[in-house]
Every structure is written in C-alpha cells, then in structure tokens.
Amino acid sequence: LIVHGFQDSEPSVASLSSSILEYQRENGRRYHALSRGKYVLPNDEDENNRLDLQHELYVRTMHGELALCPKAQGARNVLDMGTGTGQWAISYGMGTTPHFPTIPCMILGSSLVGSPVTVCNTDLEPAADLHPEAHVIGVDLSPIQPDFHDSISQPIASYGTRDDSRPAYADSVLSAAHLSVPPNLNFEIDDLEKEWTWSHKFDFIFARMMLGCFENLPAMMKVAYDNLEPGGYIEFQDMALPARSDDGTLDPNSYLSKWCDACLEAGQNLGRPVWPVVEYKNYLADAGFECIVEVQKKWPTNTWPRDSNFKELGMWAYANIAGSLEGLSLAYFARGLGWTPDEIRVFCAHTRKDLKDPKIHAYWPIYVVYGRKPFDA
Known part of the structure; x- marks a missing residue:
C-alpha cells in the first residue's frame, strides 16, 4: 500500500502513514483523513459492506462483465479511480468476478413485498479472459482495501448505528467479497484532484459511482485523457439523479423525489456538483475522446417489476440504497444543507418508505459511458 500527500512522507510517498488513520x-x-471533507460518504465498516454489495449489483447489471469497453479484456496498465474497497480492481487483476452466496429475497430485501427470488450461487466465475498481463492500480482517499487491513495489527471498528432496515446478512455474507489481493494489483491512497505523478501512462482508466466526488468532472476527464496512451480507453459507470418512473407513479413531491433534489442542492452548495450523467458523452468529446458509446441500464428501487431479472436487480438496489440511506445522507445534508442529524434521520425514514413502496414504479438510471483516446494523439 502506498500513501501520497502527507507532510510526514519523504519524499511525499510513504509505505504507510499513521496520518491516514486520523479519521x-x-x-x-x-x-x-486525506484531503479531509472532500468526500461525503463514510469509510466505516457499514459503508464498506455497502460498497461490496454495490460492486455485486453493478456486476449483475452488466451481466457478469466488469466493463463494457474493448479494454474490458487485454489492458496492460489499468487505473481504478476511487477504488473504494477495491473489489473491481481485485476482480480485474484476478480475472474473476466475485458473487455472493444464495440469499432469499425476503432476507436481502428486508421484508420487501413480493415472492422470494433466489440469487445465483457462484463463488468465483472466470471472466472472459484472465488478466495476468495487466498491472492494476486502485486509488482512493481512504485506506479501506484488503491490503490495508492486512497492514495493521488491530481491526478497524465500525462506528455509527446501523440503519434499522439494513439487512441482517451484511456482516456475514459480504465478508465473502473480500478477496485476496493479486500480485499484479497495487492500492494507493491519494487525492486524484492533485497532480498525477505516475511515471507511466495507462491504456484503461475505470471510474464508477463518481457522483459528487469532483469539483470539476470535465477537467478530471481531461486529466485522464492526458494520462492515457493513444488508443487507450476510459469508462464511467454511474447512477443518474433524480430517480425516475415511466408511468408517473413517482410523485415530484414525494420524499424520494425530495431526497434526490436535496442531494443535488447539497452537492452544489459544497462545490462538488452531481454532474449530469447524460452529459458525460459530451464531456468526453470535449476532452478529446472519440468512438464514444453510451449504454443505459436501470436499477428498480425495489422488487416492483414483474420481469425476474429486474426484480432481482431491484432487490439488490433496495439493499444498496434504502439499507444505508442515513449513511448516504448524514454528512451530505448536514454539511451541504445545514440540517440537524435528527432532521436527516426523520427525512430518511420517510424516504425509505417510498423506496419500499411497490406501488411506486421508480428506478435509478444507470449509465455506462466510454471513449477512446485517438491513436494519433
């Protein structure tokens, strides 16, 4: 594990700094701790478990693929921006796609309405091709990757109260997602908004769930462009706000709609807007990318769909969002809107009811956008 950007690092890179533990x-x-206050979501165990679950949700959404661009296989130098718990980077480095054990819908969905749905039970599925030739770097502000857990003698405790609706399976099941770190993967603790100092360029840069992470996302895309080899690809997988419904069952005055509006307002107030995902293709074009492709997916907010595939995705999406709603909201609304913790918790309780209501046929729009740096660039 490499740590960047602390004053006690000489020269600016240390094997492990106690400063990153000053949470x-x-x-x-x-x-x-690094670049304190930039990122509004927690880095405690409850949130890390959610990130592991979210990785599984994305992989299922992509029908088992880690990425959709041509560099989904065959990349040599890979950068995972905002790697979180590192599950995508580990999976790419190993050439495997981790899946959680079989979980009935009623447990995973925390009493969601609908018949039980069984999740496929596959521990490690080989990806289309193994990636032993790839060198993968995963970068994040928080040292929450398996390498870091192995580097300290005491476990990181979980702080905060678990949301009442959080599925009880989380601690026991999600631990299965913590894979061994392959030798072709390195995790680095760094701030991507500072100067990139890698001595080599990448042929694949991947970023997922970057909503509200950057002060200037189009500028970050240009930085990524400059750090790609000619012919290299960048791919974003992101959720768009607000939630939508195609049949009008999501009332603009509902708590769910208001929660989305609050996220957009808080991000704007904090100087880190939730950049519109529908504009990603234009941002990439402005940065110089070509052969840009946009793919749209959907996460139902619960198990309301009749289609079995969408019902299953809704089960996972409900656990991902509703099960951790307070964690997603507390710092965001307190810092960005000036709300008190009690106000936020009450608001989240109302929002969770909307997320659970099968009569509200809402979904989260999911976008995959990728582009190529010209070969003659």
Missing part, C-alpha cells in the same frame, strides 16, 4: 468522526460515522 474524522461526525454524527456517529467515520470519514476519511
């Missing part, structure tokens, strides 16, 4: 504590949750 910020806020409203019962724990947050990153």
Whole structure:
C-alpha cells in the first residue's frame, strides 16, 4: 500500500502513514483523513459492506462483465479511480468476478413485498479472459482495501448505528467479497484532484459511482485523457439523479423525489456538483475522446417489476440504497444543507418508505459511458 500527500512522507510517498488513520468522526460515522471533507460518504465498516454489495449489483447489471469497453479484456496498465474497497480492481487483476452466496429475497430485501427470488450461487466465475498481463492500480482517499487491513495489527471498528432496515446478512455474507489481493494489483491512497505523478501512462482508466466526488468532472476527464496512451480507453459507470418512473407513479413531491433534489442542492452548495450523467458523452468529446458509446441500464428501487431479472436487480438496489440511506445522507445534508442529524434521520425514514413502496414504479438510471483516446494523439 502506498500513501501520497502527507507532510510526514519523504519524499511525499510513504509505505504507510499513521496520518491516514486520523479519521474524522461526525454524527456517529467515520470519514476519511486525506484531503479531509472532500468526500461525503463514510469509510466505516457499514459503508464498506455497502460498497461490496454495490460492486455485486453493478456486476449483475452488466451481466457478469466488469466493463463494457474493448479494454474490458487485454489492458496492460489499468487505473481504478476511487477504488473504494477495491473489489473491481481485485476482480480485474484476478480475472474473476466475485458473487455472493444464495440469499432469499425476503432476507436481502428486508421484508420487501413480493415472492422470494433466489440469487445465483457462484463463488468465483472466470471472466472472459484472465488478466495476468495487466498491472492494476486502485486509488482512493481512504485506506479501506484488503491490503490495508492486512497492514495493521488491530481491526478497524465500525462506528455509527446501523440503519434499522439494513439487512441482517451484511456482516456475514459480504465478508465473502473480500478477496485476496493479486500480485499484479497495487492500492494507493491519494487525492486524484492533485497532480498525477505516475511515471507511466495507462491504456484503461475505470471510474464508477463518481457522483459528487469532483469539483470539476470535465477537467478530471481531461486529466485522464492526458494520462492515457493513444488508443487507450476510459469508462464511467454511474447512477443518474433524480430517480425516475415511466408511468408517473413517482410523485415530484414525494420524499424520494425530495431526497434526490436535496442531494443535488447539497452537492452544489459544497462545490462538488452531481454532474449530469447524460452529459458525460459530451464531456468526453470535449476532452478529446472519440468512438464514444453510451449504454443505459436501470436499477428498480425495489422488487416492483414483474420481469425476474429486474426484480432481482431491484432487490439488490433496495439493499444498496434504502439499507444505508442515513449513511448516504448524514454528512451530505448536514454539511451541504445545514440540517440537524435528527432532521436527516426523520427525512430518511420517510424516504425509505417510498423506496419500499411497490406501488411506486421508480428506478435509478444507470449509465455506462466510454471513449477512446485517438491513436494519433
């Protein structure tokens, strides 16, 4: 594990700095230390479990693929921006796609309405091709990757109160997602908004769930462009706000709609807007990319769809969002809107009811956008 950007690092890179453990504590949750305050989601165990679950949700959404661009296989130098718990980077480095054990819908969905749905039970499925030739770097503000857990003698405790609706399976099941770190993967703790100092360029840069992470996302795309080899690809997988419904069952005045509006307002107030995912293709074009492709997917908010595939995705999406709604909201709304913790928790309770209501046929729009740096660039 490499740590960048701390004053006690000489020269600016250290094997492991105690500074990264000086976490910020806020409203019962724990947050990153490097570039304090930039990222509004926690880095405690509850949130890390959610990130592992979210990785599984994305892989299922992509029908088992880690990426959709041509560099989904065959890349040599790969960068995973905002790697989180590192599950995507580990999976790419190993050439495997991790899946959680079989979980009935009623447990995973925390009493969601609908008949039980069985999730496929496959521990490790080989990807289309193994990637032993790839060198993967995963970068994040928080040292929450398996390499880091192996580097300290004491476990990181979980701070904060678990949401009441959070599925009880989380601690036991999600631990299965923590894979061994392959030798062709390195995790680095760094701030991507600072100067990139890698001595080589990449042929594949991957980023997922970057909503509200960057002050200037189009500028970050240009930085990525400059750090790609000619012919290299960048791919974004992101969720768009607000939630939508195609049949009008999501009322603009519902708590779910208001929660989405609050996220957009908070991001704007904090100087880190939720950049519109529908514009990603234009941002990539402005940065110089070509052969840009946009693929749209959907995450139902619960198990309301009749289609079995969408019902299953809705089950996972409900656990991902509703099961951790307070963690997604506390710092965002407190810092960005000035709300009190009690106000946020009450608001989340109302929002969770909307997320659980099968009469509201809402979904989260999911976009995959990728582009290529010209060969003659």
